[in-house]
Amino acid sequence: MEKPVRRRRHRALLALVVLLGLGGYLVIHLTTGGGAPPRCVVTDAESGETREFDPEQTANAATISAVASARGLPSRAVTIALATAMQESALHNIRHGDRDSLGLFQQRPSQGWGTRAQILDPVYSAGKFYEHLAKVRGYTRLPLTVAAQKVQRSGFPQAYAKHEPAAALLAAALTGREQAALTCTTGPDSQLAGDPADVRERLAREFGRKLLAAEQDAGGGGRSAQAATGGLVTVAPGRSAEDAPRRGWELAHWAVAHATELGLAEVAFGDRVWSADDSGKGWRRAAETSAEVRIVTAQ
Known part of the structure; x- marks a missing residue:
């Protein structure tokens, strides 16, 4: 009678291993956005819609x-x-x-x-x-x-x-009137390498070269408000403290919306950060607060 008992225990152990493996797979894919097709969600902060x-x-x-x-x-x-x-x-x-x-x-x-x-x-x-x-x-x-x-x-x-x-x-x-209201999950193609020059060109073409040129003067101290170092593009959100939050979220949401096609790895503004690796978690609290919109391309 011992052999059937051992077989039952073996099957039970095997089933447990399979369940644990499946659970780990689901956790990884659901939290990274890899378990479903890429999607974007916009949320109303007041109603939750x-x-x-x-x-x-x-x-x-x-x-x-x-x-x-x-x-x-x-x-x-x-x-x-x-x-x-x-x-x-x-x-x-x-x-x-x-x-x-x-x-x-x-x-x-x-x-x-x-x-x-x-x-x-x-x-x-x-x-x-x-x-x-x-x-x-x-x-x-x-x-x-x-x-x-x-x-x-x-x-x-x-x-x-x-x-x-x-x-x-x-x-x-x-338009930036709602903060951290738009987020996107990404798929396998999101990790394609991005080019900071392409990001700057798209920003200039869609928001206007004159507008971005004017914002370069907002950095102060002769420091350019839009620059690239490696895979980083930074953009100053505006001239006034009153306009900066809206303008910053306008640019940050734009970047997340274009993350897949531009090959973006991370977007940060204020005390929030979005990353392709953890896209299923949406906007997370950042370790550091940024007064500029920081757009990092995948390498």
């Missing part, structure tokens, strides 16, 4: 917001643009649509929006949308459906309304 987007959607949304910032437009403009792009393309830069419609906003070359290549450039297409929106008198006070329709001339103008809550929540994070 969350909205989820894939990395491409979030990166496109961050670009749309940055272009508005470069033009000095208010958060309401970003909300209108995001809701419009959510309806027209689900925030994906699609290469087809109704007739010759293309891109995030389904703009048509035949209607004077630009060439096919231009419209498929998110920076260009967002800029064209804002160019037309800025001509709408009092657009910040209009219902979102009305403001969007005056730009888009859609056959279904009321469809924009259903995207307003999500667009407003996302705009609050991307």
Whole structure:
């Protein structure tokens, strides 16, 4: 009778080892974001409401917001643009649509929006949308459906309304009005090496070269507020203490939204830090407080 008992004990021990191994695997993958497809989540600090987007959607949304910032437009403009792009393309830069419609906003070359290549450039297409929106008198006070329709001339103008809550929540994070409100998990490709020069170029192109050049003077003491040392890019968030937190989180959220495509390993601002290795934990308390936005590329 001893042999069956030994076999049962052996099977029980083997099952325990398998369970412990599986548990360790799940802990590692869930905490690093490796157990599920990469995703981004934006959270309302007051209500706890969350909205989820894939990395491409979030990166496109961050670009749309940055272009508005470069033009000095208010958060309401970003909300209108995001809701419009959510309806027209689900925030994906699609290469087809109704007739010759293309891109995030389904703009048509035949209607004077630009060439096919231009419209498929998110920076260009967002800029064209804002160019037309800025001509709408009092657009910040209009219902979102009305403001969007005056730009888009859609056959279904009321469809924009259903995207307003999500667009407003996302705009609050991307414009920096909400702190540590947007985080993304990463996948295997997130560890591809990044180039600080590419990060600086993207920042300049999306937020505006003049804007970043002006911020370089904010470092004081002749010290450049934007510099790279190895894999590090630092950006001073603003000239005034009042504006710095909002501006800093605008830049920090932008960086996390583009982390996968730019090969970023870490983003830090204030007393928070996000890292690709621990992306499942979101924004964590940093060991040191940083007055600048610190963007570290993967090596």
